[in-house]
Amino acid sequence: MNWLEAIILGVVQGLTEFLPISSSAHLRIVGEFLPGAADPGAAFTAISQIGTELAVLLFFWKDVVRIISRWFRSLFGSVARNDPDARMGWLIIIGSLPIGVAGLLFEDAIDSSFRSLWIVATMLIVFGLLLALADSLGRQTKPLEKLTVKDGILYGLAQMMALIPGVSRSGGTITMGMALGYTRKAATRYAFLLAMPAVFASGFYKLFRSIGDPEQTAAYGMAETAVATLAAFIVGYIVIGWLMRFISTNSYNPFVWYRIGLGLLLYILLGFGVISA
Structure with a gap:
C-alpha cells in the first residue's frame, strides 16, 4: 500500500464510519479497486477506526468528560x-x-470468512431494509434520558452485529434505537457514545498485535496505516457535525437507498467476475 492509497482508504473510513452505510464494507470494496486489488484487512480497518473514534471523542468531549467524572464519583x-x-x-x-x-x-x-463480498452485499441490503422499517415505523418519541438497562443491552446486541462488514456499527445501533422508540437524534447520539469503548479496544488490540509482526505489517504498513488514521480523524470530525444536523430535519431514507443500490451493484460485479469475493 502506498501513501496515496492510505489517504484514500482513510478518507473512505472517515466518510463512512458515522453514516449508516458500513465503513468496513466500503474499505473492503474500495480495496478491490486499488492497485493490487487487495482487501486492506480487518486489522487495518480496526486500527484506522481509532482515528474516527478520536473524532467522536473530540466532538463529544464535554459529554464524555462529564459522564466519566460523574460515573466515577458515583x-x-x-x-x-x-x-x-x-x-x-x-x-x-x-x-x-x-x-x-x-x-x-x-x-x-x-x-x-465474514469479509466475503457476498456477505457484505447481503448485509448492506438486509440491514438497509431494517433501517427503513425502523425509521418509518418507530415511534421516535423517547429521549436519551429514558434509556433503560434492557434497551442498552439491545443496543449492544445490535452493535455486535456490526462485526460483520456491511451491517454498519452506527446503522445497526441507530436502527435498534429507533425501533425501540427513541428519536433519531437520541438513537444516533447513543450510537456514537456506545461505539467508543468497543472501537478503541478493538483498534488498540489490533495495533499491539501488529507491532513486531512482519506478516501483518507487510500487508498494510504501519506508517501508511497511521496516515490513513489521521485522514479518517479529520474527515470523520466533519461528517459527525454534518450528520447531527442532517438527521434533525431528514429521514435516513437516502442511506437506505444507497445501501440497497450498492448491495445490488456488488451482486452484479461479483456475478460477472469483475471483482472477486
Whole structure:
C-alpha cells in the first residue's frame, strides 16, 4: 500500500464510519479497486477506526468528560447512583459487553470468512431494509434520558452485529434505537457514545498485535496505516457535525437507498467476475 492509497482508504473510513452505510464494507470494496486489488484487512480497518473514534471523542468531549467524572464519583457516593450521567456511564459499559465477547470468540471468522463480498452485499441490503422499517415505523418519541438497562443491552446486541462488514456499527445501533422508540437524534447520539469503548479496544488490540509482526505489517504498513488514521480523524470530525444536523430535519431514507443500490451493484460485479469475493 502506498501513501496515496492510505489517504484514500482513510478518507473512505472517515466518510463512512458515522453514516449508516458500513465503513468496513466500503474499505473492503474500495480495496478491490486499488492497485493490487487487495482487501486492506480487518486489522487495518480496526486500527484506522481509532482515528474516527478520536473524532467522536473530540466532538463529544464535554459529554464524555462529564459522564466519566460523574460515573466515577458515583462509585464513591459523592454522586447519586441514579444521576443521569452516572447511569449513562453504566449503560455504555453494559452495551459494550456483547461486542467485546463476540469479538474475542469470533476473531478468526471476523478476519476471514465474514469479509466475503457476498456477505457484505447481503448485509448492506438486509440491514438497509431494517433501517427503513425502523425509521418509518418507530415511534421516535423517547429521549436519551429514558434509556433503560434492557434497551442498552439491545443496543449492544445490535452493535455486535456490526462485526460483520456491511451491517454498519452506527446503522445497526441507530436502527435498534429507533425501533425501540427513541428519536433519531437520541438513537444516533447513543450510537456514537456506545461505539467508543468497543472501537478503541478493538483498534488498540489490533495495533499491539501488529507491532513486531512482519506478516501483518507487510500487508498494510504501519506508517501508511497511521496516515490513513489521521485522514479518517479529520474527515470523520466533519461528517459527525454534518450528520447531527442532517438527521434533525431528514429521514435516513437516502442511506437506505444507497445501501440497497450498492448491495445490488456488488451482486452484479461479483456475478460477472469483475471483482472477486
